[in-house]
Amino acid sequence: MAASVLFACGLNEQKLPKFVHISEESNCDGSFLFSCILGQRLRISNAGTVLVCLQHNYQHYFHAGMRLGYNVNIFLDKTLNVVDPLTDMAEKGMASKWLQDERQVTTLLLDGIRDYISASAAQRISTTILVDNLAILLNLGATKEEIIQLCHELAELPKQYKNLAVITKLSNCDLYAPIDNCVAKLGTLRIRATQLKSGVSRDVDGKLLIERELAANSVKEAGEELEALQNGGYELEQMRKEVLYKVNDRNIKIINPGELGVKV
Amino acid sequence: MSSFRKRHVQKPVPGTRTSPQTGQIITSSGNPSFDVIFGGGLPVGSICLIEEDKYVTFSKVLAKYFIAEGVVSGQSVLLGSLDDDPQELMRKLPKPLNDDEVEIEKSTEQENGEFSQNGLRIAWRYNDLPPVNSEQIPSKIGHHFNLMEHMDKNLLDFVDTLLWNGNSYVNSDEVDDDYDCGLGDEDNVFSAIESNTESKDDTDQNTTSSSSGSNISCKEVDLEQERINAAAALLSGNSNETLRIQNATKLQVDAVQPPIILGQKQNNNCEKIFNNSKYQRFLKLVQSFAKEEKFSSSTLVYRSLCRICITSLGSPLWYDEEFPKNILKFLTVLRGIVRNSVSVCFITMPMHLISKYDESLVPKIRNLVDYAIELESFSGSEHETNNAFKEYNGLIHLHKITAVNTLTAYMPETSDLAFKLRRKKFVIEKLHLPPEMQEDIKENMQTFSCSGGSSASATSMDF
Numbered sequence: 160m161a162a163s164v165l166f167a168c169g170l171n172e173q174k175l176p177k178f179v180h181i182s183e184e185s186n187c188d189g190s191f192l193f194s195c196i197l198g199q200r201l202r203i204s205n206a207g208t209v210l211v212c213l214q215h216n217y218q219h220y221f222h223a224g225m226r227l228g229y230n231v232n233i234f235l236d237k238t239l240n241v242v243d244p245l246t247d248m249a250e251k252g253m254a255s256k257w258l259q260d261e262r263q264v265t266t267l268l269l270d271g272i273r274d275y276i277s278a279s280a281a282q283r284i285s286t287t288i289l290v291d292n293l294a295i296l297l298n299l300g301a302t303k304e305e306i307i308q309l310c311h312e313l314a315e316l317p318k319q320y321k322n323l324a325v326i327t328k329l330s331n332c333d334l335y336a337p338i339d340n341c342v343a344k345l346g347t348l349r350i351r352a353t354q355l356k357s358g359v360s361r362d363v364d365g366k367l368l369i370e371r372e373l374a375a376n377s378v379k380e381a382g383e384e385l386e387a388l389q390n391g392g393y394e395l396e397q398m399r400k401e402v403l404y405k406v407n408d409r410n411i412k413i414i415n416p417g418e419l420g421v422k423v
Numbered sequence: 424m425s426s427f428r429k430r431h432v433q434k435p436v437p438g439t440r441t442s443p444q445t446g447q448i449i450t451s452s453g454n455p456s457f458d459v460i461f462g463g464g465l466p467v468g469s470i471c472l473i474e475e476d477k478y479v480t481f482s483k484v485l486a487k488y489f490i491a492e493g494v495v496s497g498q499s500v501l502l503g504s505l506d507d508d509p510q511e512l513m514r515k516l517p518k519p520l521n522d523d524e525v526e527i528e529k530s531t532e533q534e535n536g537e538f539s540q541n542g543l544r545i546a547w548r549y550n551d552l553p554p555v556n557s558e559q560i561p562s563k564i565g566h567h568f569n570l571m572e573h574m575d576k577n578l579l580d581f582v583d584t585l586l587w588n589g590n591s592y593v594n595s596d597e598v599d600d601d602y603d604c605g606l607g608d609e610d611n612v613f614s615a616i617e618s619n620t621e622s623k624d625d626t627d628q629n630t631t632s633s634s635s636g637s638n639i640s641c642k643e644v645d646l647e648q649e650r651i652n653a654a655a656a657l658l659s660g661n662s663n664e665t666l667r668i669q670n671a672t673k674l675q676v677d678a679v680q681p682p683i684i685l686g687q688k689q690n691n692n693c694e695k696i697f698n699n700s701k702y703q704r705f706l707k708l709v710q711s712f713a714k715e716e717k718f719s720s721s722t723l724v725y726r727s728l729c730r731i732c733i734t735s736l737g738s739p740l741w742y743d744e745e746f747p748k749n750i751l752k753f754l755t756v757l758r759g760i761v762r763n764s765v766s767v768c769f770i771t772m773p774m775h776l777i778s779k780y781d782e783s784l785v786p787k788i789r790n791l792v793d794y795a796i797e798l799e800s801f802s803g804s805e806h807e808t809n810n811a812f813k814e815y816n817g818l819i820h821l822h823k824i825t826a827v828n829t830l831t832a833y834m835p836e837t838s839d840l841a842f843k844l845r846r847k848k849f850v851i852e853k854l855h856l857p858p859e860m861q862e863d864i865k866e867n868m869q870t871f872s873c874s875g876g877s878s879a880s881a882t883s884m885d886f
Contacts, residue, residue: 186823216763223826226830246761249762253706258609298751
C-alpha cells in the first residue's frame with residue numbers, strides 16, 4: 160500500500176531519523192505522506208504517536224487511513240494522541256485558546272505535545288511526533304521566528320527522550336523559503352513534494368525530492384565527532400534522490416524518472 | 424454477555440449521496456455540468472473557491488445555483504456578502520424545473536442538435552453516428568434550474584436561511600422575509616440574539632434530560648421530512664399541497680427550536696481576534712449556525728446539510744491595514760468549522776484584485792480551500808473576438824483539487840473546460856475548437872489586408 164513510498168523516502172525502518180522535514184510547494188499536495196507515515200508508526204507494537212492536525216482534522220486521517228488499510232480509531236488515546244486545534248476552533252469559536260493570543264500559539268502547541276510525551280514516552284519503545292502543518296501556525300498569527308523557535312524546541316526533544324522522532328511539514332515552501340530552510344537544517348532528512356515542470360499528467364501526480372545526510376547522523380550516534388573533525392569535517396555525505404509518485408485510491412505508486420511506459 | 428450489538432444505520436442527509444468514485448458524501452453544487460468537475464458533487468466538509476471573473480457575472484450565477492439547490496433540497500443556507508445585498512440575491516434565485524420541464528428542455532436541445540447536424544459539411548457519413556454532447560451531466564443528484572425565471576417566493580419559506588450583509592443579519596426562522604435587524608454595532612447584534620441562546624440552552628437540556636425533549640426531536644424529524652416533501656410538491660406544481668405546506672411550516676415554527684445565533688456568554692469576554700470586526704462578526708455567526716445539533720456529524724436522529732455561501736470575499740470592502748493576515752486567519756477558522764460539521768462552503772473571491780494587492784496571497788489562499796476554480800471571462804479580453812472561442816463565454820481553470828477525507832481526489836476527465844451562459848442555463852463543456860471550414864478560410868483571405876483594416880483577422884496583427 161504505502162511501503163514503496165516509505166522505502167523511497169527511507170522511512171520504512173522502525174527507527175526513524177530524529178528530525179524529518181517535509182516541504183510542499185504551492186499547488187502540490189503531500190498529505191498522503193503523512194497518512195503513510197502514520198500507518199507505518201501505528202503498526203509498530205507499543206510505539207507512541209502524537210499527531211498535530213492543523214491542515215486537516217482528525218476525520219481526514221481516519222478516512223485516509225482506512226484507504227491504506229489501517230484504522231486509526233483503534234489506536235486513539237492508546238498509542239495515538241491527537242492535538243486538533245481545528246476541531247477546538249470549530250467547537251469553541253472565538254473563545255478557542257488557539258485564537259486568544261497570537262503570541263501563545265506555538266507555546267500552546269509545544270505544551271500540548273510535551274504533555275502527551277511526558278505522560279507516555281517512558282512506556283513506549285519509540286515515539287513519533289507528526290506536525291501537519293507549520294504554515295497554518297503562520298495563518299493563526301505566529302511569526303517566522305516563533306515557528307523556527309518551535310522547531311528548535313521540537314528538535315531538542317529527541318535528546319531528552321530516547322527513540323523519539325519529529326516529522327514536520329510546511330506547505331507553500333516556495334513562499335516561506337527562509338522558514339523552510341531553517342527547519343530543514345535541523346534534521347537529516349528532507350523531503351520536498353513538487354509539481355511536474357512539464358504540467359499535469361494522468362500517470363504522475365508529482366515529484367519527491369529526497370535529501371538525506373548519511374554520515375552526520377551516524378557520527379553523532381557513535382560519538383566520533385573528534386574523528387570527524389580530524390578528517391577536516393568532511394564526514395557529511397549527502398544522498399539526493401528524485402522519484403515520481405502517483406496517488407491511487409488505495410495505494411501510492413512510486414516511479415523512477417525515465418521509467419518506461421510513463422507519460423510525463 | 425452476548426457480543427451482539429445493534430447496528431445504527433445513519434439516515435442519509437437530504438440532498439446528498441455517496442460518491443461512487445471516492446466513497447465520500449457529496450452534494451450538488453446546483454449546476455449539473457459543474458458537478459462533473461467534482462465527480463458528481465461537492466464533498467461534505469469541503470470549501471470550494473470560485474475565482475471571480477472580472478465583471479462578476481458568471482461567478483454570481485454559480486453562487487445563485489448553489490443557494491437555489493440548497494433551498495430546493497430543504498437544506499439550511501447561510502449567505503454572507505458585503506458587495507451584494509443577500510436579500511436581493513435570494514429574491515433572484517433561478518426557478519427550479521420539474522421533471523417534465525427537464526424532459527422538454529432535453530428534447531428541445533436534441534432537436535436543435537439534429538437541425539445543426541443536417542447542416543454538417545465536413546463528412547456526410549458522420550450523420551449516421553449518434554449525437555455527441557460535450558456537456559457532461561452526472562447521474563441525478565441535484566436539480567435543474569431556469570435562469571430566465573425567478574424562484575417561487577413560497578419555496579424560501581421552507582428553509583432556514585441566515586443572511587448577513589456586514590451590519591445586520593436576517594434569520595428566516597424568527598422573522599418575516601423583509602425583516603432587518605438594522606443593527607450596525609457588533610455588540611448590539613450579538614446582545615440582541617443572546618436571549619435566544621439562553622432559551623436554546625434550556626431546550627437542549629430538556630431534550631437530553633426529559634422524555635418530552637426527545638419527543639421534540641422526533642417531531643423535528645417528521646417535520647423536516649414533511650417540509651422537504653412539501654417543497655417537492657410545490658416544485659411539481661401541485662396546488663392542493665399548499666394548505667398542507669402552510670400547516671407544516673406553522674407546526675415547525677411551534678416545535679422546532681430556534682437556531683443558536685450566538686455561542687456562550689464567555690464569547691463576549693474574548694479579545695478582539697481580528698482587527699477588522701467584520702471577520703469576527705461573520706465567523707461568530709457561521710460558527711453558531713454550523714454548531715447546531717442537526718449539522719453535527721455524530722447525530723443519529725436527524726441530520727441536515729448547512730450550505731455556507733460567501734460572495735466576493737476579499738473585495739475592497741473587506742480591506743483594511745492587515746488584510747492578508749485577517750483573510751488567512753478567517754479562512755483557517757472557517758475551514759475548521761466546515762470540516763467539523765455537516766456543511767459545505769462556497770466562496771467567490773476577486774483573485775485578480777487580491778493578486779494586485781499581494782501576489783503571494785493567492786497560493787496561500789488556495790492552500791486553505793479544497794477546490795480552487797478560476798472563471799476566466801472573455802468579455803473585455805482579446806479572446807472575445809477570437810473565432811476559436813466564439814461558442815463560449817469563458818474558460819475554466821482548475822487550480823486545486825484536494826483529497827478531503829480520502830487519499831486521492833476525483834480528477835475530471837479533462838482540465839480543458841469552457842463555459843457558456845445560455846438563456847436558461849449555465850453550461851460547462853469540454854473545450855473544443857470549431858472545425859476550420861474551407862469557405863471561412865476563403866472569406867478570411869478575402870478580407871485580409873496589410874493596411875490594417877477593420878476585419879477581425881487584421882486586428883491581431885502587430886503592424
